[in-house]
Amino acid sequence: MAINTTLSLFIYPIQYYAEVMTPPLSQSIINRPVLGLCRAALFHYYLTTPSGLSDEEASQRLQNFGKNQIEFHRRRSPLLMLLAEFTALFPLLLMAAALLSFFAQSISPDQGYKLIGFALLLVVLLNALVSFSQNYRVEQLMLSFLDYIPKEVALLREGEKILRDAKEVVPGDILFLQEGDKISADGVIISASQLLLDESILTGESEPVIKFAVQDKVEKTNLARSGATVLKGSAQMLVTRTGRATSLGSISELSQSVTSNLTPMQLELQDFVGKITWLALGIGLIFFMIGFIIGNSFWINLIFAIGIIVANVPEGLLPTVTLALTQASVRMSKHNAIIKHILSVETLGSTTVICTDKTGTLTHNKLHVEKLYLNLQEISVNHQNGLENNPAACTAFEIMALCNEVITLKEHKSSERFHGDPTEVAMALFTDRHGGFEAIRERFKIMQTRPFDAVSKYMSSTYQTGDNSFYLTVKGAPDVILERCSQLHCDRIVREIQDQDRLHIAKQAHYYANQGLRVLALAYRKTAQLESNAQQLVFAGLVAMVDPPRREVPAAVSACKSAGIRIIVISGDKGETVSYIARKLGIVTTPKVIDGEQLSAMDMEELMEELRGGEVVFARIAPEQKLSIVNALKEMNEVVAVTGDGVNDAPALKRADIGIAMGKRGTDVAKEASDIILLDDNFATIVKAIEEGRAIYDNIKKFITYILTSNIPEILPFIAYVLFPIPLPITVIQILAIDLITDILPAIGLGNEPPEADTMLRPPRRRDERLVSINTFIRSYAIIGPVEAAFSFMAFFMVLYGAGWEWGQTLTSSDPLYGQAAGAFLTTIIFSQIGNVMACRSNRQSAWPHLTQFNQWITLGVVAELLFIVTILYTPALHNIFSTAPIDISIWWIFIIAPITLFSIEEFRKWLVRRGVKWLAV
DSSP: OHHHHHHHHHHHHHHHIIIIISOOOOHHHHTSOOTTOBHHHHHHHTTOOTTOBOHHHHHHHHHHHOOSOOOSSOOOOHHHHHHHTTOSHHHHHHHHHHHHHHHHHHHOGGGSHHHHHHHHHHHHHHHHHHHHHHHHHHHHHHHHSOOSSOSEEEEEETTEEEEEEGGGOOTTOEEEEETTOBOOSEEEEEEEEEEEEEOHHHHOOOSOEEEOOOOSBOOGGGEEOTTOEEEEEEEEEEEEEOGGGSHHHHHHHHHHHSOOOOOHHHHHHHHHHHHHHHHHHHHHHHHHHHHHHTTOOHHHHHHHHHHHHHHHSOTTHHHHHHHHHHHHHHHHHTTTEEESSTHHHHHHHTOOEEEEOSTTTTBOSSOEEEEEEETTEEEOSSOOTTGGGOHHHHHHHHHHHHSOOOEEOTTSOGGGSEESOHHHHHHHHHHHHTTOHHHHHTTSEEEEEEOOOTTTOEEEEEEEOTTSOEEEEEEEOHHHHHHTEEEEEETTEEEEOOHHHHHHHHHHHHHHHHTTOEEEEEEEEEESSOOOOOOSEEEEEEEEEEOOBOTTHHHHHHHHHHTTOEEEEBOSSOHHHHHHHHHHTTSOSSOEEEEHHHHHTOOHHHHHHHHHHSOEEEESOOHHHHHHHHHHHHHTTOOEEEEEOSGGGHHHHHHSSEEEEETTTOOHHHHHHOSEEETTOOHHHHHHHHHHHHHHHHHHHHHHHHHHHTHHHHHHHHHHHHHSSSOOSSOHHHHHHIIIIITHHHHHHHHTOOOOTTGGGSOOOOTTOOSSOHHHHIIIIIIIHHHHHHHHHHHHHHHHHHTTOOTTOOOOTTOHHHHHHHHHHHHHHHHHHHHHHHHTTOSSSOSHHHHTSOOHHHHHHHHHHHHHHHHHHHOGGGHHHHTOOOOOGGGHHHHHHHHHHHHHHHHHHHHHHHTTOGGGOO
């Protein structure tokens, strides 16, 4: 009493000084560290008292420091999102082509350029709407996620316990914590009762952390952070930081400050658009000059130059790419993967390295009994046969069930009905499977319990048995328990423990700990009198626990290895545990463990050298260090995917080429920073996504090759018309019909082809591998395209000469003969493209097996092509629009042999590629 009175003489003047004489709390004070402060100075430092702030002072601080909230996802304007769809390079190219078409219309009104201009703008608009709808759907999903900060908390204000919205918490508040709470701010524990926190969402470390009330000076064990969860116990916390100033907020800010690079697909499409733009402009300029040489006027040359440029631009590519990626996103959503950015699907397919967190990603984030050491030997826990009949095992089950403070929730299913310390939950679940947790406890009457503490490192519980004797059960650190044991339960008897036994047990405990397991020793003593002294115990055994790997992960790891993808485990957990899990999953065999301290001492070159060196895993890693690892891998030219669920993962998720957040357990910070969200938290889903991404890349390559092929029979007629005295074989409206009507559905079909058999057996593509390479142009512009053009010119001249046309004879656009010849040219291209789409269903392998695989889009496309060409050839109302006329049946044989010939030539090219003719490979 005297001591308390003396202390108050010192404390109350400090409180008065804090309340009356000191200026308002400033941001600079909030940002200073609190470690090392004494308890009394702590209250003075934050201008508060043990009875809490007044509502008036709290309101003032709320204005000064802002609300206790973190904007995990910054809402985007739908209008700005839509406008952004028009700023990519390809939409700009199409809009430029539309403007050229309108300009050409003003010069030459009768050529249909106005219709082309409007059609191109319509393509850009429709594509923007499709892409916007996908992105807006994801935006709404992100906004639907609950805030990680809790909604309502208990505070001490002016000596009274009140409930307030968590957003109203301010520095200097006294916050009440109890079991199950998510902590809403950073602070210092000022009073605590058996407080156990789960900080894995912040640190990546799976083991819970014991926290204590501050005594003399503030230490790390007295600090609690926003985002942590109270697993056990209760406490009062002095709030020191709120909102963005908290650990949770600072990591969120770090992730938002990290910039993302363009995805590989964005880079590839930019490269392709650049190539096709320069090609179109180059060819247009060349023949603009040739027109002058042969005597054409400026305006005629300009019209044909614009026609050639428009013919070279693959108008159907943009909607086809968008629809293919959107379809892939829809397929992935059926596998519980939400694609936030549709280009992310393909990016994942090009991944060379996956940096994965351990806790909650590879593992369940739930401890599980892995090993039992009884009778001085390891007992299998995977098979139940005979385990319940083993006396030593029965004793171990009793200790695990009785020396346990879990809360049993009757209304929950068995796997979720135990709540409390993760080690105790693991033992409760284990005993429940072997005889029943409740069945064991019902046989005994609880008399007294000594809770675990960090000083003694053990816990004990005493029960009364049916014969009125007493049963003391103890669990704790192996070295501590061994010192308190004088006997050993072994071979169905209890005998005196020998030094050799102690050495053997200690060695086994050390072995388990080095394997990354969490080890506890079990002991007991039976007495006639009620005692709490945990001495002269009988050693019963060791129980070793681990956060177990997810069952589906080993197969996923194997698939990644087959696909040439390296997996690097980066965790905040201790090295032994990280190494154990990585080895157990087959990710590594003999890894080198690099912890946070070692990593902080390395420069970028040293880190890159370690990453190149072989098998490494990272342990005790801070958020900024995970970011350093990702940066090093990107410097090594790797395509990096990062998985994670915690706040500590967010900066690396943002920086990676592809960020993958866990949807169930993942924080809003992680989800916001990611590109893909796995709703089932299933690492194996990533493998499916990788396969889908690789297939998308292959498929985009297929339909680009398919679309480019028709450019040659579209361009050569303009060139021939400029150079030779012949009618124009194809009109700009017909070109538009090919690019935006007949080619679209088959191209979408190619974009939806299933993965080829060897998709996951190939290594990731090289960074320098181009989506559209010179080989692609050789295939489309030098092999298949000229074949299409040759057949088309053949049909064109067969119709002309068959009707008595002579070289140099002029035909008007309204002449039925011109409509027949131009219709034959167009029909040949469309039929040739049918053979082309069938050939494009595989890149290297023969396409014959694919012909028997039903693809609804390709089938629909072929049917639509045939209906379209028949309709415009034989419907008089459409003749003037498409410059066509009915074609005699005698010419149709050429339409039939064109696709067969083209398919055969393409099969021969692939045959040569498979035999090593690399320059023919696409």
